[in-house]
Amino acid sequence: MPTFPAAPIPGQDRTAQWVRADRDRLIHPNLPSGRTDRTVIVEGRGCHVRDSRGRRYLDAAAVLGMMQVGHGREEIVSAATAQLGTLECFHLWESMSNDKAIELAVRLTDLAPAGLDRAFFTSGGAEGNEIALRMARFFHYRRQQPERTWILSRRTAYHGIAYGAGSVSGLPVYHEGFGPQLPHVHHLTAPDPYQNSAYDGEDVTEFCLRELRETIERIGPDRIAAMIGEPVMSVGGAVVPPPDYWPRVAELLRSHGILLIFDEVVTAYGRTGHWFAAEHFGVRPDLLVTAKGITSGYVPHGAVLVTEEVAAAVTGSTGFPIGFTYTGHPTACAVALANLDIIEREKLLDNATTTGGHLADRLATLTDLPVVGDVRQIGLMLGIELVADKESRAQLPTGTAPVAQALREDAGIILRGNPRSLLINPPLVMDRATADELADGLHTVLARVEPDGRVRP
Template identity: 70%
Template sequence: MTSAISRASGAVGAALADADRATLIHPTLPAHRTDRTLLVSGSGSRVRDADGREYLDASAVLGVTQVGHGRAELARAAAEQMTRLEYFHTWGTLSNDRAVELAARLSVLAPEPLRRVYFTSGGAEGNEIALRMARLYHHRRGERGRTAILSRRMAYHGIGYGSGGVSGFPVYHDGFGPSLPDVHFLTPPHPYRQEMFSGADVSDFCLAELRETIERIGPDRIAAMIGEPVMGGGGAVVPPADYWPRVAELLRSYGILLISDEVVTAYGRTGHWFAAEHFGVVPDIMVTAKGLTSGYIPHGAVLTTDEIAAEVTGDQGFPVGYTYTGHPTACAVALANLDIIEREGLPANAAAVGDHLGRRLAELAELPVVGEVRRLGLMLAVELTSDRASRRPLPNGTVEVADALREQAGIILRTNPYALVINPPLVFTREEADELADGLRSVLGRTGPDGHVR
């Protein structure tokens, strides 16, 4: 019976893979990759594929599923709302009870004075809105020359023409033609990459560069600086403790707004509800998404101050609206999701299990291929290197290592060219953390300086 079920599952998996290759365009997938992993179910921190194999989801998909997979209470929240009012928008004078309830709750959760909320369908949309708000704020105050945006290399803010335009990886610019104009990229505060700083203190170097850039462009031409509190796409890059307070103070002295991209870091991932609490810096505009609904339905929220909201709405109104702004079903799921995060103490669990996992991963530093382990809460990365002295990255990137982890150890995680990125669900347990650490050791211990897994 077991073998018959296995054969049936295998046939289903093969058929799905064939249909996938024939129809779907996958983000970031090179044409030569024809293999597929077809996932069909999940529970907690685990997912299962069409062939019945189970995997440990060490990435929370894309740093999204804070409360884990398969939470029936979120399905019920969506179903109940759909039977009442499945969809409406918040354009003009129209609103709905769920959007109002969620906005009120976020205004209490968020640090002062972020009390005004604009809903989106996700993080890229949120960053588009934040950029528009920043420019419009200055425009309506009479400072119409303030259009420039400051960002950082190795930053990721989405794939829209605005959000992609302020993302600091060449892949989001090459071949796409002109993007958002007047964007200026700064050095990321990446302590492991010492070669970026010419022997200087990381924060001192970055602040001197920021000040020089502002003076060169002209303070009266700059609308905002956008940044992730911890750089997710760059590989869980945790800045020095004094970096963000000094950046915020300098920007404020020039009248430049700070946009904090908390799409990954918000709703408990760093051990606080928001990473702003960890760094002691409250931005002018905060962009959130992902963990707001744990990915059960697309949703996002941009939070800002009364002052900025007053300027960008005013007598003319804010001239930007998405079809699904304030979607009541998404808001209902978000409210239920926040209930779970609060009731189960998931920010505290992220801090405690993150501490344990960080200690276990620190043991991997003895392996020749491991350059550094970074962590804040349950946002971690293992930087891989072909040579620890020079800190050179693996010559062919980290994809082969991630493939081996999935196929040989049953672990799914994300990569960038330099690091394995680990963002598990906030329901992750110490036992699952040990399983992850053991799986990483089993594969990285067989990884050579050429990046091949023996």
């Protein structure tokens, strides 16, 4: 595991300057204007980062669920440097191409579930979901079914915050105050085995399938383009669906000619112990969106993998009319190739399974605490659901933010949460000792959390 070198740490004066400049010049996502504290991260190695005051933190979020190979990998720096010195940038418009984009397209489609044989490159996950939505509608348009415009999604889903991606996200915070959303979007109930009161005593999968069938009948199967979903809901709480959910959803959609889009922005590239979470559920979607772990976040990049049937329809005789400035950026592609090499060479898919299992074992007894309702795990993707009352399974009145803050300040653990759950997505290079460090910190802090959401000193 890489360690921090003995490097000088910026002094308090420099940190104070950065904090003032940050407050005065930067706009942060999800940061109220009245909040003045800042943590300025200046260095990363392996599973840890260090701030400008010299404090070391365990990055239990892999930044934002993307740092598969850990911080500070010299192999990736070397790959980027070499490519910057050869061909730093070029485009893929019309007949132009570049060697690294071609190599990465071959590599990804070889790794992907069988049948996903074509790749379209983006700069990130929200862009990828925008492309997938456009491709789904355009697919039907090119097949003389322009009336197929409806997109089915799910409540509590997160697909990014671009216009279309934000519209299909099932979280009201991304809709309120932003005017009309993308039309012809319908949100379904998501499967959540722990919050089972939402299903009126019915089996979770049966409830969701019945609702899906009724929705298809109400809208009309010949008006629906696609359904989009995360195989495992990430921002929604690392919620793993019942094993029969996705196979049965896929079968129903296929019977009506409705495309299935898997958003694997978080779950791909080993996060669940597979290259793609689709493999875990034995499902091959028509379109599969990836980003984040494709480069371990070292540079922005993403890919949408599609079937030959989808590719043939959307390219057609005139080509797919949508692209981005940085589509197939050669430096990003070179970094992705180096990143995939590390994942394969270091067997990080296996490590996600074994270390994830060890971490889940260490965290299982958290449910003995009055505020921990559920601990969920698949690979190195975990969710800890916090409750005010175990019988009602109601969330803490404060949400999880005060707990996440206490973990950072008191235990040196950086992670994020939604109103109900703490989300744990550490780098896939995490070893047992680092997993134990994380588990110890979680046990210590969560034992101090009261049902009203307060964290005792």
